[in-house]
Amino acid sequence: MSTASALAIRGLVKAYQPGKPVLRGIDLDIGPGGLTAIIGASGTGKSTLIRCINRLVEPTAGSIVFEGRDLVQLDRRRLREARRTIGMVFQEYNLVERLSVMENLLCGRLGYVSAWNAWWRRYPQADIDRAFELLDIVGLSGFEHRRADGLSGGQRQRVGIARAVMQNPRLLLADEPTSSLDPRTSVDIMQLLANLGQSLSVPVIVNMHDVDLARRFASRIIGMADGGIVYDGSPNDLSDEQLRAVYGGEGWLS
Amino acid sequence: MLVGWIALATYVVMAGARLDFSIERFVVGLDNAQRFLDRMFPPEILQADSMVRGLVESLEISVLASCAGIALSLPLGVLAARNLMPAWVSWPARALIALCRSFHPVIVAILFVKAVGFGALAGILTLTVASVGFIGKLFAEAIEEISLKQVEAVRATGAPFASVLAYGVLPQVMSRFVGFATYQVDSNLRNSTMVGIVGAGGIGSTLFAAFQRFDYSFVCAILLAIIAMIMVGETLARLVRSILGIDARRSDA
Numbered sequence: 041m042s043t044a045s046a047l048a049i050r051g052l053v054k055a056y057q058p059g060k061p062v063l064r065g066i067d068l069d070i071g072p073g074g075l076t077a078i079i080g081a082s083g084t085g086k087s088t089l090i091r092c093i094n095r096l097v098e099p100t101a102g103s104i105v106f107e108g109r110d111l112v113q114l115d116r117r118r119l120r121e122a123r124r125t126i127g128m129v130f131q132e133y134n135l136v137e138r139l140s141v142m143e144n145l146l147c148g149r150l151g152y153v154s155a156w157n158a159w160w161r162r163y164p165q166a167d168i169d170r171a172f173e174l175l176d177i178v179g180l181s182g183f184e185h186r187r188a189d190g191l192s193g194g195q196r197q198r199v200g201i202a203r204a205v206m207q208n209p210r211l212l213l214a215d216e217p218t219s220s221l222d223p224r225t226s227v228d229i230m231q232l233l234a235n236l237g238q239s240l241s242v243p244v245i246v247n248m249h250d251v252d253l254a255r256r257f258a259s260r261i262i263g264m265a266d267g268g269i270v271y272d273g274s275p276n277d278l279s280d281e282q283l284r285a286v287y288g289g290e291g292w293l294s
Numbered sequence: 295m296l297v298g299w300i301a302l303a304t305y306v307v308m309a310g311a312r313l314d315f316s317i318e319r320f321v322v323g324l325d326n327a328q329r330f331l332d333r334m335f336p337p338e339i340l341q342a343d344s345m346v347r348g349l350v351e352s353l354e355i356s357v358l359a360s361c362a363g364i365a366l367s368l369p370l371g372v373l374a375a376r377n378l379m380p381a382w383v384s385w386p387a388r389a390l391i392a393l394c395r396s397f398h399p400v401i402v403a404i405l406f407v408k409a410v411g412f413g414a415l416a417g418i419l420t421l422t423v424a425s426v427g428f429i430g431k432l433f434a435e436a437i438e439e440i441s442l443k444q445v446e447a448v449r450a451t452g453a454p455f456a457s458v459l460a461y462g463v464l465p466q467v468m469s470r471f472v473g474f475a476t477y478q479v480d481s482n483l484r485n486s487t488m489v490g491i492v493g494a495g496g497i498g499s500t501l502f503a504a505f506q507r508f509d510y511s512f513v514c515a516i517l518l519a520i521i522a523m524i525m526v527g528e529t530l531a532r533l534v535r536s537i538l539g540i541d542a543r544r545s546d547a
Binding site: 094096121123124125128132138148151153154155158159203 | 441449454
């Protein structure tokens with residue numbers, strides 16, 4: 041199993057306050073492709089789990105082996121090198137509001153160009169060509185000079201996804217990418233993530249609330265409750281009983 | 295409550311009596327002011343070369359001090375921002391900024407005149423300190439108010455720290471920094487006319503010499519020249535701000 045997995049998480053614990061773990065020893069293997077949806081109620085540690093992978097949140101214990109290296113043990117320099125191969129999409133897009141769409145896309149290359157060249161906006165032509173290509177793919181051609189704060193939510197998330205893909209990632213993380221969007225835009229964004237994951241042949245891990253969206257786009261669903269994994273399987277096998285274990289209660293299921 | 299008001303009233307009356315702060319004293323003062331004003335007008339330029347030299351020197355002091363102050367407060371403000379730096383970095387930086395702000399420029403100017411001698415250097419150092427205190431403090435506060443989500447996203451791409459600053463932090467605060475800086479240029483120009491009074495160079499020394507010789511008509515001419523210079527400076531600063539689309543008080547443009 042470990043040879044086939046791109047990401048192997050073992051015994052992952054995160055406690056923001058000592059003695060109150062948010063993640064209680066997660067074991068999880070992610071294969072080399074496909075879209076994995078992590079579902080669960082708010083506060084069950086989905087977001088913490090995904091942020092531990094690129095160490096925006098520092099794990100308390102455990103290991104996260106990605107491409108043969110334990111991310112938890114990396115020093116700052118190696119962590120930066122690892123981060124540039126892991127693209128991340130955020131719930132609130134987290135674009136740099138006052139920069140143009142093109143500059144936001146090129147942020148995805150900051151791990152590869154020197155700070156000096158980045159300051160003077162000197163990027164390799166290949167990066168710029170790739171940025172225009174991605175703008176086209178996410179449906180924003182012609183928007184390169186628009187400032188990020190002038191875009192709609194759906195457009196911002198497309199820029200956020202394009203920025204992550206600019207990194208040439210070997211893993212894509214998305215932390216509730218559709219939770220701030222309307223239902224129709226949510227479907228478009230999930231479609232885009234699924235398609236890009238497939239065409240880049242990289243694994244995609246998406247946190248989400250919406251079970252229907254997860255069923256529709258994920259090849260695998262992880263259900264989390266109370267800091268642990270309570271369901272791990274294909275979308276088709278996810279029964280109402282199992283959903284009850286994930287979310288608790290049943291009034292909402294009717 | 296009532297006791298407090300009575301105490302305050304008593305103190306005001308007592309302090310007024312001790313300092314001879316009275317109507318009679320004010321009337322005597324008015325007489326004096328009348329004579330002073332009579333001797334001021336018409337204004338007269340007695341030593342044109344000294345006045346021009348003083349004005350030019352004040353301008354030079356303010357420009358040099360502004361450049362040095364802006365150049366120093368940009369990195370110092372970043373170091374002082376508690377949301378970017380660990381405490382062992384931000385504390386010394388904050389202490390340095392607080393020190394720059396703790397004395398009035400007149401006191402700082404006297405200290406520098408004693409330390410490095412009479413002349414423009416003392417004035418430049420004085421206004422540099424004032425600039426670092428003002429711009430550094432406001433800039434650090436502006437950085438502490440930024441959205442960390444944008445910073446987090448840039449960090450997540452594996453960007454080195456300098457690039458995180460350039461892409462995640464500075465775009466959020468640069469227009470406010472320029473606003474603070476142009477405001478301080480304005481303020482430095484005003485203060486550069488003052489430091490000469492304590493011997494730190496500029497038009498202030500010419501003004502002080504004229505006072506001591508009782509050349510009040512020349513004093514008047516110098517004061518009018520200072521007003522003209524400040525107004526030109528303010529107009530230029532406003533022009534710069536409007537070109538950059540920046541409001542000095544709150545710049546979210």
